[in-house]
Amino acid sequence: MSKILFADANSDYNTASYVICGVPYDGTSCFRKGSIFAPEEMRKVSYNFETYNHFFGINFKDISIHDFGDLEVAEDIDTTLEMISGHADTFVSDGKIPVMMGGEHSLTLPFARACKKKYPDLGFVVLDAHLDLREEYQGRNNSHACISRHVIDEVTDKYASIGIRSGGQDEYEYASENRIKVFSAEDVFNSGIENIIKEIRKVIKGHVYLSIDIDAIDPAFAPAVGTPEPYGITPRDAREVIAAFAPDIVGFDLVEITPAYDSGNTAVLGAKLVRDFIAANAKARL
Numbered sequence: 416m417s418k419i420l421f422a423d424a425n426s427d428y429n430t431a432s433y434v435i436c437g438v439p440y441d442g443t444s445c446f447r448k449g450s451i452f453a454p455e456e457m458r459k460v461s462y463n464f465e466t467y468n469h470f471f472g473i474n475f476k477d478i479s480i481h482d483f484g485d486l487e488v489a490e491d492i493d494t495t496l497e498m499i500s501g502h503a504d505t506f507v508s509d510g511k512i513p514v515m516m517g518g519e520h521s522l523t524l525p526f527a528r529a530c531k532k533k534y535p536d537l538g539f540v541v542l543d544a545h546l547d548l549r550e551e552y553q554g555r556n557n558s559h560a561c562i563s564r565h566v567i568d569e570v571t572d573k574y575a576s577i578g579i580r581s582g583g584q585d586e587y588e589y590a591s592e593n594r595i596k597v598f599s600a601e602d603v604f605n606s607g608i609e610n611i612i613k614e615i616r617k618v619i620k621g622h623v624y625l626s627i628d629i630d631a632i633d634p635a636f637a638p639a640v641g642t643p644e645p646y647g648i649t650p651r652d653a654r655e656v657i658a659a660f661a662p663d664i665v666g667f668d669l670v671e672i673t674p675a676y677d678s679g680n681t682a683v684l685g686a687k688l689v690r691d692f693i694a695a696n697a698k699a700r701l
């Protein structure tokens with residue numbers, strides 16, 4: 416259990432609408448490790464922000480948020496996923512909106528699965544630099560490089576990714592053969608995020624799980640990530656996606672921040688995106 420709670424997470428579990436949890440696990444991360452430190456770092460910097468969110472026009476004192484602390488993890492990914500899936504299922508079946516702070520991207524799967532059980536029409540939107548469509552990577556099929564493949568195969572085919580600019584040739588071929596909705600960072604730059612959102616809205620109309628792999632955002636804004644990839648989208652693009660889908664989002668995560676490579680700004684951006692999601696979602700539910 417982390418000692419610092421996320422700012423404005425002043426509710427107990429029973430009365431909370433939002434349950435924040437950290438999952439300090441980075442066992443399959445291949446390049447820069449250290450996302451295990453991200454939940455604590457995001458909690459620390461969350462105190463930077465005002466309780467009033469002017470952009471979404473809502474005060475956090477009017478939102479019921481509980482910080483569950485960090486979930487227990489094991490050394491290997493498969494055991495870790497089993498351990499956290501019980502919590503994910505409980506949060507969602509208790510009617511909470513889970514807000515998971517990774518840790519690495521593979522941790523998304525149990526949370527997306529839990530939401531699909533409760534909301535059968537679930538769609539999945541992910542911001543990422545990487546396709547993450549591999550069937551396995553470095554001998555593990557629950558690697559962080561496989562998360563989107565798992566979601567499409569096992570959770571929902573109502574899927575769209577935004578900000579993509581990296582993948583193996585086989586992944587790109589798989590995406591085009593299976594007509595997977597992949598919107599590159601260049602698509603966002605050329606068409607504008609509003610038009611990308613409109614395209615996605617044609618296929619994803621019901622409940623939504625939103626997963627933000629922070630490396631979707633350009634390394635100029637978010638340098639401290641596990642696998643940095645230049646030519647990314649902007650923080651404003653990410654906020655637009657949050658704002659557009661907020662009314663329908665039933666689960667959210669923010670993953671892949673590696674604080675050791677940070678001046679502090681990546682964790683600040685991560686904490687802000689978490690707060691903007693909660694603010695936007697709560698405003699839509701008023």
Ligand code: MN
Binds near residue numbers: 520545547559562628
């Ligand atoms: Mn990813």
Ligand code: MN
Binds near residue numbers: 544545631671
């Ligand atoms: Mn990525």
